[in-house]
Amino acid sequence: MKLLVVENVVKKFGGLRALDGVSLEIDRGEFVAVVGPNGSGKTTLLNVINGVYKPDEGRVLFEGRDVTKLPAYKRAALGIARAFQVPRPFPDLTVLENVVVGAIFNGGYDKRRAFEAAEEALRYVKLYEKRNQLAGKLTFNELRLLELARALASNPKLLLMDEVMAGLSPTEIDEMVRLVKRLAEERGIAAISLVEHRMRAVAQLAHRVVVMHQGHVIAEGPPEKALNDPRVIEVYLGK
Numbered sequence: 001m002k003l004l005v006v007e008n009v010v011k012k013f014g015g016l017r018a019l020d021g022v023s024l025e026i027d028r029g030e031f032v033a034v035v036g037p038n039g040s041g042k043t044t045l046l047n048v049i050n051g052v053y054k055p056d057e058g059r060v061l062f063e064g065r066d067v068t069k070l071p072a073y074k075r076a077a078l079g080i081a082r083a084f085q086v087p088r089p090f091p092d093l094t095v096l097e098n099v100v101v102g103a104i105f106n107g108g109y110d111k112r113r114a115f116e117a118a119e120e121a122l123r124y125v126k127l128y129e130k131r132n133q134l135a136g137k138l139t140f141n142e143l144r145l146l147e148l149a150r151a152l153a154s155n156p157k158l159l160l161m162d163e164v165m166a167g168l169s170p171t172e173i174d175e176m177v178r179l180v181k182r183l184a185e186e187r188g189i190a191a192i193s194l195v196e197h198r199m200r201a202v203a204q205l206a207h208r209v210v211v212m213h214q215g216h217v218i219a220e221g222p223p224e225k226a227l228n229d230p231r232v233i234e235v236y237l238g239k
């Protein structure tokens with residue numbers, strides 16, 4: 001059974017069809033990059049998957065269960081986590097405390113298990129040494145890692161990542177992408193990442209690339225194939 005199935009989803013904003021019949025299937029352990037020009041519907045797609053928006057048409061299935069009408073917090077409890085582009089940690093809590101909060105509220109852990117999950121997540125992203133620092137003191141790159149740890153500590157099956165690469169250096173972007181890919185391969189956590197910065201370099205590391213344009217998926221497949229699709233080249237050349 002597929003982990004996630006998005007079926008013919010339409011999402012309208014007034015007269016605009018931000019998603020115009022999008023279908024998508026994701027397996028466990030798969031790292032999928034969603035690329036496409038600004039305004040093509042990438043963020044709306046993540047919002048429909050995690051329950052920020054209800055689609056006007058179509059369905060979202062998670063582990064075979066129809067979650068289309070479930071609110072975001074209930075989907076989070078089922079294992080759909082989101083790492084946001086601009087992390088907003090509690091600056092006066094320590095790094096560890098910030099992650100513990102995520103583990104308690106989204107992972108449904110009791111306090112002791114939440115601390116264990118948080119420490120483990122911090123080790124994974126290599127922020128463990130900074131666990132007792134105030135989150136407000138972290139660098140930008142460290143904040144992104146904190147956001148990832150927060151999502152990880154909620155024990156997700158599917159990790160949705162907004163453009164978490166923005167503002168990072170090329171080296172930091174590559175490290176972040178490799179970290180997410182390792183998560184997928186070692187832990188079986190599926191990840192869907194929106195990619196705009198260093199699009200080709202990042203997308204090439206994904207198991208699969210989904211290309212969006214004007215609310216449609218215009219190409220999909222292994223990176224080499226999807227990125228070299230004539231329609232994709234046309235869209236990116238702005239023809």
Ligand code: ADP
Pocket residue numbers: 013016018036037038039040041042043044045
């Ligand atoms: P992307 O993430 O690919 O840049 P978005 O999903 O953010 O694209 O946006 C797709 C389209 O939907 C854009 O035209 C955008 O202006 C529009 N849109 C997104 N969110 C809203 C909203 N809350 N209200 C109205 N229009 C929106």
